[in-house]
Amino acid sequence: xxxxxxxxxxxxxxxxxxxxxxxxxxxxxxxxxxxxxxxxxxxxxxxxxxxxxxxxxxxxxxxxxxxxxxxxxxxxxxxxxxxxxxxxxxxxxxxxxxxxxxxxxxxxxxxxxxxxxxxxxxxxxxxxxxxxxxxxxxxxxxxxxxxxxxxxxxxxxxxxxxxxxxxxxxxxxxxxxxxxxxxxxxxxxxxxxxxxxxxxxxxxxxxxxxxxxxxxxxxxxxxxxxxxxxxxxxxxxxxxxxxxxxxxxxxxxxxxxxxxxxxxxxxxxxxxxxxxxxxxxxxxxxxx
Amino acid sequence: xxxxxxxxxxxxxxxxxxxxxxxxxxxxxxxxxxxxxxxxxxxxxxxxxxxxxxxxxxxxxxxxxxxxxxxxxxxxxxxxxxxxxxxxxxxxxxxxxxxxxxxxxxxxxxxxxxxxxxxxxxxxxxxxxxxxxxxxxxxxxxxxxxxxxxxxxxxxxxxxxxxxxxxxxxxxxxxxxxxxxxxxxxxxxxxxxxxxxxxxxxxxxxxxxxxxxxxxxxxx
Numbered sequence: 430x431x432x433x434x435x436x437x438x439x440x441x442x443x444x445x446x447x448x449x450x451x452x453x454x455x456x457x458x459x460x461x462x463x464x465x466x467x468x469x470x471x472x473x474x475x476x477x478x479x480x481x482x483x484x485x486x487x488x489x490x491x492x493x494x495x496x497x498x499x500x501x502x503x504x505x506x507x508x509x510x511x512x513x514x515x516x517x518x519x520x521x522x523x524x525x526x527x528x529x530x531x532x533x534x535x536x537x538x539x540x541x542x543x544x545x546x547x548x549x550x551x552x553x554x555x556x557x558x559x560x561x562x563x564x565x566x567x568x569x570x571x572x573x574x575x576x577x578x579x580x581x582x583x584x585x586x587x588x589x590x591x592x593x594x595x596x597x598x599x600x601x602x603x604x605x606x607x608x609x610x611x612x613x614x615x616x617x618x619x620x621x622x623x624x625x626x627x628x629x630x631x632x633x634x635x636x637x638x639x640x641x642x643x644x645x646x647x648x649x650x651x652x653x654x655x656x657x658x659x660x661x662x663x664x665x666x667x668x669x670x671x672x673x674x675x676x677x678x679x680x681x682x683x684x685x686x687x688x689x690x691x692x693x694x695x696x697x698x699x700x701x702x703x704x705x706x707x708x709x710x711x712x713x714x715x716x717x
Numbered sequence: 718x719x720x721x722x723x724x725x726x727x728x729x730x731x732x733x734x735x736x737x738x739x740x741x742x743x744x745x746x747x748x749x750x751x752x753x754x755x756x757x758x759x760x761x762x763x764x765x766x767x768x769x770x771x772x773x774x775x776x777x778x779x780x781x782x783x784x785x786x787x788x789x790x791x792x793x794x795x796x797x798x799x800x801x802x803x804x805x806x807x808x809x810x811x812x813x814x815x816x817x818x819x820x821x822x823x824x825x826x827x828x829x830x831x832x833x834x835x836x837x838x839x840x841x842x843x844x845x846x847x848x849x850x851x852x853x854x855x856x857x858x859x860x861x862x863x864x865x866x867x868x869x870x871x872x873x874x875x876x877x878x879x880x881x882x883x884x885x886x887x888x889x890x891x892x893x894x895x896x897x898x899x900x901x902x903x904x905x906x907x908x909x910x911x912x913x914x915x916x917x918x919x920x921x922x923x924x925x926x927x928x929x930x931x932x933x934x935x936x937x
Contacts, residue, residue, distance in 0.1 A: 440852040447851045461881035464891040493836040494843035528831050563762040570747070570756065623747065638879065645898060646907040661879050689882030691847060696873050698855035703869075706859050 443698070450694055454686035461686055468641075468648070469665040471655025472633040475602060476506065481514035483601025484594060488616075489533070492525035495608040495637050500533060501663035501681050502635030503606040505670050507537045508677055515601065516590055518572070520555040522564050522611050527557035531580060543581045549588040556580030562615045569597035569620035569630075597624040601631070608637045613644055617652050627652050635662065660684055724936075728927045734758065735925040777802065805830060871897060 479485070487507060491499040510517050519534060521527045534542055534554055542548055558564045558576050568575035572594045578584055585591045593599065597620045605613045613634045621630040631654050634644060638659025647653045657666050664681035671679050741755035781795035789795075805827075812824030860866045877883035878894020923929035930936065 438855070440856070443852050443855055444848045447848060451847075461885050463881050464884040464888070466891065466895055468895075493839035496836065496840055497844075528828055529836075531828075532832065560760075560763045560766060563759050566759060567756070574756075574760075642898065642902045643906055643910075645903040646910050649899070649903050649907075658879070661881075664881075685881050689880040689885075691851070692876040692880045693882060695851055695854045696876055698851055699858045699869060699873065702855040702858065703860055 447691065447694060450690050451687045454690055455683050458683040459686040459689070460682065461689060463661075463664050463668050463682075463685065465665045465669065466658065466662070468656040468658055469662055469669070471648075472506070472604075472635075472657055472666060473509075473655070473669050475631055475633050475654045476509055476515075476604075477513065479513065479515055479601045482516060484516045484518060484590070484599065485510050485602045485604060486600055487517055487519040487530075487604045487606070489519065489521040489526035489530035489606055490523045490612055491529070491606055491608040491637075492523060493529070496529065497684065498637045498659045498663060499606045499608060499635060500529065501660075502657040502666060503530075503604070504533050504537060505663065505666045505677070506604055506633075506635065506657075507533060508674070509670050511537060512674055516551050516593075518553045518555065518590065518594070520568070520576075521557050522561060522615075523609075524557050524559075526606075527580065530554060530556065543579075543583075549583075550590055553585075553588050553590050554580045555585070561611045562619050565611055565615055566619040566623070569624055571596060597621070598629045603630055603632045604635070605632060606635045608640060612636070612640075613647065613653060617647060621652065627654065633657075635666075638662075660688055724930075724933065727933055728930070732925055732927065735921070739925075774802070774806075 476485075487503060487510070489499075489503060507517065507519075519530050521530050531554060534552070538547075538552060539545070542552065543554065555576050556579065558568060560567065564575060573585055573591055576585065579588060597603070603616055603620065605616050607613055613632065613636070616630075616632055621627060621632055624630050632652065633655040634653050635657035636644065636659070638661065641656060641658045644653060644656065648656055657663055660681060664679070664685045667677070667679050667681050670677045737755060737758065741752055745752040745755075778799065781799050784790070784795040785792050785799070808827050808830060809824070812827050858865075858869055858872075860869060874890065875894050875897060877886065878890040878892075878897075883890035883894070920929060924932065
């Protein structure tokens with residue numbers, strides 16, 4: 430196939446092929462084994478090492494576009510926190526994360542969790558905390574001052590769990606679910622860096638796969654102790670949770686199978702495109 | 718507007734506020750009254766952000782209204798944008814005004830619009846990337862040079878190593894992907910991060926001292 434033919438190939442055929450091939454494993458999962466990365470093990474180890482009653486911040490700093498990657502990460506981690514008896518203060522520094530956090534908590538702790546007895550002592554949902562980095566810094570310095578009420582309008586002064594927290598150094602773990610700014614780098618800069626460093630405020634991150642390369646220097650430096658890398662990271666963490674808590678469903682299997690098919694298809698497209706280009710070039714065709 | 722108002726007052730505000738924050742961050746111990754006092758300054762950012770939100774709304778309404786009046790490019794989409802913004806704003810304000818909730822997101826109708834409409838539309842747009850990447854893989858990724866070849870090979874290894882099928886084909890693929898992420902990627906990204914940080918510090922100093930004035934707009 431000449432380059433001109435390759436370039437002129439109707440891209441809609443590619444779209445249709447991708448759509449069909451990705452749909453098949455979603456409908457009929459392949460059940461491929463999921464290898465566990467050391468980054469995922471870091472999140473597991475940091476969380477399971479916490480004594481019961483430790484306070485974990487779960488921060489929903491992403492919008493709807495990255496729900497397929499970030500949401501299952503946060504959900505599996507919250508489930509683990511619940512099972513381990515960890516206290517959770519959930520919040521969002523992204524406006525779009527506010528409703529997402531509420532829906533994830535509803536799934537893990539049950540609909541109407543804000544009316545349950547444990548709410549206020551073991552779980553709090555502050556919802557959207559405005560101010561981006563400044564909101565993070567205020568929460569780290571003095572959580573009671575970051576926002577007057579929780580997501581449902583209850584004064585934070587009426588929530589006993591908030592009284593246990595003087596500043597961020599009282600936290601057992603900060604779990605950051607992010608796909609941009611403010612995200613993990615702002616937590617490192619405005620919370621961790623101001624309150625004793627990684628040993629005082631351990632940070633685990635669940636991120637979109639495309640953002641993970643940029644956070645690796647912070648992981649290597651120990652400022653981030655574990656990373657859930659995109660959908661694969663979510664699937665790996667689900668597998669770990671399911672191993673110890675079989676009632677937790679492994680929902681990301683079909684999605685990971687579809688991702689596998691898409692990745693192989695993209696590599697095939699690259700190979701076919703390059704073979705066509707090389708053949709065309711050897712026959713004296715245009716190289717562009 | 719005089720030069721004093723347009724230039725000198727903003728420069729003075731920038732210098733004074735920046736100087737206070739630098740002193741507070743690097744020279745005042747946490748928990749001291751002086752450091753706590755600067756928290757008030759930090760909190761004013763919320764007010765500025767809220768004001769910027771209103772300015773953004775006005776600018777958006779004005780831009781699309783003008784586009785519709787002029788029958789400009791994609792003016793029909795401007796109508797949809799205006800309808801969406803205005804209806805969602807009314808729903809949010811209605812929820813607050815009727816005391817259905819203390820907080821806008823907890824308003825049932827507001828949440829429904831967000832969860833049932835906006836979330837799915839946003840996810841759909843983002844997921845279209847997969848189709849564009851597949852098309853680009855066929856049409857644009859070429860082994861034209863050594864650098865392009867390295868990029869393609871490393872990219873392919875990452876694609877295989879970060880999906881379960883890679884491990885199913887050969888258990889070495891996930892290990893290679895992890896090494897690529899941990900070693901060469903970390904080295905490159907660390908250099909970029911340090912470079913960006915040095916650049917940001919230098920820019921901040923220039924702004925504080927009034928040498929860099931681009932943020933004030935063009936000088937006339």
